[in-house]
Amino acid sequence: MFEPTRHIPAEELLRRQNAVRAHLQTVAPEAGGILVFSRLNIYYLTGTFGQGVLWLPLEGEPVLMIRKGVNRARLESPLQHIESFKSYSELPAVAAEKGSPFTGTLAAVMSGLTWQLGNMLAAKLKDYTIVSGDHAVALAKMVKSEFELDILRRCGALHHECLYDILPQKMRPGMTEREISHLAWEAFFSKGHMGILRMQAHGEEAFLGHVAAGDSGNYPSAFNGPLGLRGEHPGSALMGNANKVWEKGEPLMLDIGFQLEGYHTDKTQAYFAGSASAIPDEVRKAHEFCMEMQAWMCANAKPGVIVSSLYEHCIEQANARGFAEGFMGLDENQVPFVGHGIGLTIDEFPPIAKGFDLPLEKGMVIALEPKQGVRGVAMVGVENTFEITEDGCRCITGDSYEMVPVE
Structure with a gap:
């Protein structure tokens, strides 16, 4: 069994998540939540430097979906829902299974994606409208x-x-x-x-x-x-x-x-x-x-x-x-x-x-x-x-x- 080197308190992470949620309602009022891809922004909101994507809904529990390092993420982050995934097409099902389904319009922190990955995300989530939510995270971190x-x-x-x-x-x-x-x-x-x-x-x-x-x-x-x-x-x-x-x-x-x-x-x-x-x-x-x-x-x-x-x-x-x-x-x-x-x-x-x-x-x-x-x-x-x-x-x-x- 391993122990984490450090924990960010759960109440501190909740404060950050709620700040992003509040700013999102001004930055992208049509969105029901935000997808975060940048590893540093995932760390800011979850306490682990995860490789994957965080779904932060306006209502409900966040879901952290990890390509590699699930066990480390579970050691470091107090989030209830930390799951593995392989393809962007799996994201809606994983989030829904944890009780936080995607909404019709999703914000995304687009600066955390390359053009290639952004196009792939849009193709895999073609049933959803994706809008920019970058400014909501920037204002929260400010x-x-x-x-x-x-x-x-x-x-x-x-x-x-x-x-x-x-x-x-x-x-x-x-x-x-x-x-x-x-x-x-x-x-x-x-x-x-x-x-x-x-x-x-x-x-x-x-x-x-x-x-x-x-x-x-x-x-x-x-x-x-x-x-x-x-x-x-x-x-x-x-x-x-x-x-x-x-x-x-x-x-x-x-x-x-x-x-x-x-x-x-x-x-x-x-x-x-x-x-x-x-x-x-x-x-x-x-x-x-x-x-x-x-x-x-x-x-x-x-x-x-x-x-x-x-x-x-x-x-x-x-x-x-x-x-x-x-x-x-x-x-x-x-x-x-x-x-x-x-x-x-x-x-x-x-x-x-x-x-x-x-x-x-x-x-x-x-x-x-x-x-x-x-x-x-x-x-x-x-x-x-x-x-x-x-x-x-x-x-x-x-x-x-x-x-x-x-x-």
Whole structure:
């Protein structure tokens, strides 16, 4: 007999399921339930990283149907109905047998399916109408419970300790980006990082994060973020490059995520190879502007405040104060956001961007990342993870944001 390594409490899973159900009635009111295919979303709703599909009806018990790993799923999840299946054509019968039959219109989390599998699902369930329910799950995941917040707060504290306290004592100018990447992994693993970073955007990958010395911070990048990097290789454009040395007088940016118990915090720490007094004025002013924008967003990110207003203020200030050219990236690296939601993936809803006009809510967790490219020199700036509380916004990844000198 085996024991599970960890259980998510049944009441926590029920809260999540009911949140999806509530949002589904707005997102897809014609649907009588939702089919969830993404393994990460199945984990969110069941407590097991199942390979298969979850049927979550508006009324009745959820049914988790697994292709492989039924015994593990039964160990980890408190769901009453966990069954095996081989073909999508079996799904309606399995659900009906457990007392939760499919309804005529089904929502589906379509981002959890490839085009091939989506077409196969539609063919196997041709008697049903299938509509998109992705937004219902995204909105549910956006607001965290106290159970989730506890993990995220612990994650953030460890994250800050690694980047602010441990790494400056271990790295030095003259090291390559790759050497610094390996030191970062050593520090992160020593503090409990669980070894994987997850992203939900199709095709995006993350491994440790970005290590960018000097003008590597402006190197052309296909990653959907403002910080450029050379990376290991065109086939793995992440971490740091073995041929790029962190030279004296250069800034260094470590944009690295921490993962604890499945949840992520995001943080970027800027360093300078030399004394604080040697930081060039252009670099210092750019970094101070980013710290100021982060401080303003934190001071104003309260329940009820519209998400897009944070982005709009930063863009107005960058335009008015001569930082427009490199704010949130230079040239093609420039991105149209200043932050993002975060949780079981690094890139959760909502983006802190134009057009996202929903209000902030207590329990949201967001990463704010104002960054500034200095042409021919580096990118500088900050990123930290913040919890929206009843009274305002609180940073959970430390309280020191200045550029750290390393000599």
